[in-house]
Amino acid sequence: MKTPTKINRRGFLKSSAAVGGGLVLGFHLPEKGQAQTSGPLKLNAFVKVGTDDTVTLEIHKSEMGQGTVTSLSQLLAEELECDWKKIRTEFPGVEPVYGTPMMGTYGSLSIRTSYNQLRQAGAAAREMLIQAAAQQWNVDKSQCRAENNSVINTATNARLSYGSLAAAAAKLPAPTNVPLKPAAQFKLIGTSPKRLDTPLKVNGSAGFGIDVRRPGMLYASLERCPVFGGKVASFDGSKAMAVPGVKKVVQISNGVAVIADNTWSAMEGRKALTIKWDEGKWASVSTPALRQEWAALAAKPGQSVRKVGDAATAFAGAAKKVEAVYEAPYLSHAPMEPLNATVEVRADGCDVWVSSQIQSAAQQTAAMITGLPAEKCQIHTQYLGGGFGRRGGADYVAEAVEIAKAMSPTPVKLTWTREDDLQHDTYRPASYVKFSGGLDAQGNPVAFSARIVCPPFGGNNTAVEGIQDMRYSIPNVQVEYTAPDTGTPVSYWRSVGYSQNCYFMEAFLDEMAAAAGKDPVEFRRALLAGTPRLLNVLNLAAEKGDWGKPLPAGRFRGVAVVNNIGSFNAQVAEVSVNQGKVKVYRVVCAVDCGQVVNPAIVEQQIQSGIVYGLGTVTKLGITLDKGRVVQKNFNNYDPIRIDEMPVVEVHIVPSTQNPGGIGEASTPTIVPAVVNAVYAATKKRVRMLPIRPADLV
């Protein structure tokens, strides 16, 4: 099977910023004789107004918990001047206006790429409603203003509801480049209305991909080769067919699917399959062997990815040299909703109901497998039960389309088990880094070098980001990179390369501070004068986190700073270590993410990212043995639970700078903040994750 379209997140940011005019708002000039006759009336690609006065907003960024349904509605409603209580939201299909070259949700970009576009869309729709009212009153539109789902005639105080104006407004040409409110006039941006999706998520009615039901639908479970890249040599499905409820057994590109009239029967039928695998060339891969191989690679020079000054000469003249090797394991995303897709393939088209982060990839995958034109493949986005990067892939969509094609025209829902999820993920890559740091006689850093060994994935810098672009001003820097080949599929995982590289960087910087005999906060301050926003969050976190102040007996602090996704954050973690067991009590995070749209959601995302990262410090790691993933379910890949949750305090720097990202901001920072606190507690450096208690006693 072909891999789905490769995604370059940075490239996307550039191209989407360059798009302008009608494409940005998706104006559709009404054609004569084709007036809309039923349903809410479309003013542009993001706004529909119903004759019942409801306002339907198109949410083109997937909702996976990060609050897009609410925060994107705030951007639209800020200019639309609609009644917040009358808002309905829906997830649209794939259209160029929702993302060019591709529609998707990744890279903590939703607010960054939508901030101007959606305010423009809201303002344009508002102006059309005002124009419609002005025409009805036969006055100039300057005499009208919009407020709370109505247009008001300022001379007479007459009001017309948006609902009563919708039909006329929808026939008007759309204005472009409507002036936007200055920040001082914001009524919704910068406030925290309750999330629009909460009521649906407390009574079971929110529709996730896994909840899709179609008339006559069947259910599938797929057995894949336990070794990556392996293939079916032969199989016998006769015992599976004997399981009650099983309808069919089908071989597809990467396995054998059992199709039944319910999910459980499909899973039971799958257990009864007999399959002989051709395991392929990766059948002997193991984690200990990979570590040895990568250590050998790190002993040799790699490709230079950053060079400042002359590190070799500076090291030769340094008063003190610090060296360390850091390692991080493969990680699984493990979103709570197991991967799934429901697909119906007909001769004339294909429908895909899916919780997807990249709808364009899902659509292209469906088109490629069915042979249908892309526009005949409709993607129906559902709520995502977590994404974290995993749902950016279309591998699970491809499987479901192949199965549904074999069962055409019957719709089929493919549901992965948790075991499938952990054993067939596209993993956060493992990584191995060899560091050196040089200090002068006063303890000032004069040289820094890093040699990174990490499987390549995604864009050009993903394997090295977080070290290559580190913000400390050190006069001589050399960063090198070597890409090993492992056969293990890797991809984006919340915060991408920063997830491991900021751990390495910030933990090693702490080693340099210790070698210099300096306080970790003081040491960083001196090196961050050139990055004032990062310095500012460091100072704020140190102040709010009581850095330098006494702690209860047995508790220790660690600090770390990260600049990723256009935002800046610093964290101070308080921990204790008892018999090697690490407990985190309190995390204070200061964050500067530019203009904030919804502070409560920013706070949620900081907490969320911290929990996601914290699990990797103490508990989570994917290991390989005989080409197979060892971890099978939440018993041996056990994320953070409520009794391990520290108190998290979030301090947001007020700002009117362009919005930065937030979904991936705090995940990398928590890791070094905790391991640096562990060093303060034990004088032992954590150079490999997850922490094994035996290493600390």
Add this chain to the structure above:
Amino acid sequence: MAAVKFTLNGKSQTVDVVPQMPLLWVLRDHLGMTGTKFGCGMALCGACTVHINGQPVRSCVTQVSTVAGKNVTTIEGLSADNSHPVQKAWIEADVPQCGYCQSGQIMTAAALVAKTTNPSDNDIDEAMRGNLCRCGTYQSIRQAVHLAARYQAQSGGAQAKGGAR
């Protein structure tokens, strides 16, 4: 196949399925009640939590034959209008992020506040540690359970409205 009769959200229900089928899949695939979620299939994550005779139970490892004659309550049966004390508290604290685990979290919390008048943070951790949340909503969950306990007290106290029917 065998007919199994039980009470589901206050109404009599008969299903004709393989008796070993987990209650989770009977609810989701046969009865179309998709509020109860699949997360692990091994009682490790709590996403599938329902009440059986008022007790929180993992429906992914509960064979449907074992609920014959019993009262089963799912998230859909907690209230018709988000008025259960735990739902009110979850809305007030804006707990859910992706929301996938929240049916299970809410069912576990409903059982807790039904029997514990004023739960401590430790009581909450003890009762809720079987429910995983990958979005990390735990701080909001703690806050919301305290709030739910207060709402529960206002609406007649523990035992009065615990979700069991």
